[in-house]
Amino acid sequence: MPEFLYGTAWKEGRTAAVVELAIGAGFRAIDTANQRKHYYEAGVGEGLAAAYGAGIVTREDLFLQTKFTYQRGQDHRLPYDPRASLKIQVAQSLASSLEHLGTDHVDSFVLHGPSSGYEWMEDDSEVWEAMRKERDAGRTRLLGVSNVSLEHLQQMAAISLELPAYVQNRCYARTGWDRQVRAFCDQHKITYQGFSLLTANPEVLRHAPLIDLATKLNATPAQVVFSFARAVGMLPLTGTSSAEHMKQDLASVHVTLPPEVARAIESMAG
Numbered sequence: 001m002p003e004f005l006y007g008t009a010w011k012e013g014r015t016a017a018v019v020e021l022a023i024g025a026g027f028r029a030i031d032t033a034n035q036r037k038h039y040y041e042a043g044v045g046e047g048l049a050a051a052y053g054a055g056i057v058t059r060e061d062l063f064l065q066t067k068f069t070y071q072r073g074q075d076h077r078l079p080y081d082p083r084a085s086l087k088i089q090v091a092q093s094l095a096s097s098l099e100h101l102g103t104d105h106v107d108s109f110v111l112h113g114p115s116s117g118y119e120w121m122e123d124d125s126e127v128w129e130a131m132r133k134e135r136d137a138g139r140t141r142l143l144g145v146s147n148v149s150l151e152h153l154q155q156m157a158a159i160s161l162e163l164p165a166y167v168q169n170r171c172y173a174r175t176g177w178d179r180q181v182r183a184f185c186d187q188h189k190i191t192y193q194g195f196s197l198l199t200a201n202p203e204v205l206r207h208a209p210l211i212d213l214a215t216k217l218n219a220t221p222a223q224v225v226f227s228f229a230r231a232v233g234m235l236p237l238t239g240t241s242s243a244e245h246m247k248q249d250l251a252s253v254h255v256t257l258p259p260e261v262a263r264a265i266e267s268m269a270g
Contacts, residue, residue, distance in 0.1 A: 002029030002063045003230075003253055006246075007195060007239035008044050009033070015040040018241045019047025023056055025246040031168075031193075031237060033067035033112055034097045036077035041066065041100040049102055059103055065166075066097040067112035067146060068127065086123060090130035094139055108166055109140035113147035120155035128161060144168060144193070150180045157188070168193035168237070173201045177232065177266060186233060194229050195237040198222055204268060219255045224265075226252035231262040 006027040011018050019030060032044045048064075051057050068090050071082050080092035094109060109131055115123045131143050144166030145152070156163060167185050171178050171194035178194070185192040204210060205221045214221045226249060229236040238249045257265075 001191070002235065004226075004250060005029045005031045005063075005065070005193060005195075005235060005237040007031045007237045008040075009038045009239060011043070011239075011241065012040055013043070014241060015043030016046035016050065019044050020050045020054075020056075021241075021243055022246055023047070023051040023062075024054075025243060026250045027246070028057070028061055029063035029065070031065045031195075032097075032101075033069055033110075034079040034093045034100070035067065035069040035074055035112060036079070037073070037075040041097060045100045045102050063107045064101055064103065065108035065110060065144070066094070066101070066106050067110040068093045068131065069112040070115055070123075070127075072115075073112060086126045087130040087133075090127055090134065094134050098139065105138060106140045108142045108144050109134060110144035110146050110164075110166065110168060114145070114152050117149075118151070120152050120159075125159070125161065128156075132162065142166065148181070150184055153181065153184050163188050164190060166191050166193055166235075168195060170194075170196040170200055171229075171234070173204045173268060177229075177234075179266070182233065192234050193237055194234040195239075197225050197229055197236055198238075201225070204265075207268060210265065210268070213261065217255055219252070220248055223248060223252035223255050224257070227255040227257050228262050228265045231257050231259070232266060 004027060006022040008015055008019060032041050033039045034041050079096040080089040098104060111127060115121045134140055135143055142165040144164045146168040148167060167190050169178050169181060182192050210221055210224060214224045226236045240246055240249060
């Protein structure tokens with residue numbers, strides 16, 4: 001189980017360089033998606049190859065996670081034939097990802113958001129079954145879903161679908177840091193991956209008590225947020241391109257918050 005995910009969205013031409021930089025800094029888990037609109041997955045593969053070539057890591061040292069994205073979330077640069085069935089689209093998307101990443105398997109394959117923002121649809125069940133077949137064939141070890149509501153997860157459970165190993169959501173302090181979804185994940189032994197922990201919550205980073213706490217702990221406010229995330233059972237994701245921030249973010253694993261402090265932060269903007 002990784003301690004920290006490095007997110008590769010919105011890096012474009014810098015993707016290969018920042019992935020190599022992140023691995024050099026100490027990240028061992030890389031999150032991407034076969035969605036050219038927001039990710040340059042082939043660039044991720046270039047960064048991985050450079051890290052391998054430099055002897056920093058081997059493939060076995062890394063946790064690689066990619067995603068299947070419906071056509072509505074893509075631009076014209078599709079990783080599959082849009083005329084094909086969803087089952088074929090899933091297979092084509094993952095095959096393309098494996099080629100991009102220079103590997104025969106990923107560690108986690110994630111549905112990049114259900115087809116509806118309101119309920120789990122038949123298309124989602126078809127895609128999920130196709131993803132399960134990819135897992136059973138050895139092309140991924142684990143499955144996940146991203147950008148999901150509590151209702152989506154409850155519907156998956158209600159129709160007796162296999163539940164994901166991972167849920168990845170943008171995490172807002174104003175919703176108690178996605179408290180309801182995290183509670184479902186905790187109940188069902190699902191690992192919750194939180195992204196945009198900093199960018200979605202600028203008010204928390206400016207909150208005087210949190211700044212004071214960070215000062216007392218000789219930490220940055222960002223390190224406190226990442227430490228809080230781990231304290232409440234999240235696997236945090238960061239996408240910084242700064243070498244200094246990479247080092248600081250990784251060092252947050254050494255920042256320990258007392259339980260009462262974690263509870264206070266959880267309710268800070270909830």
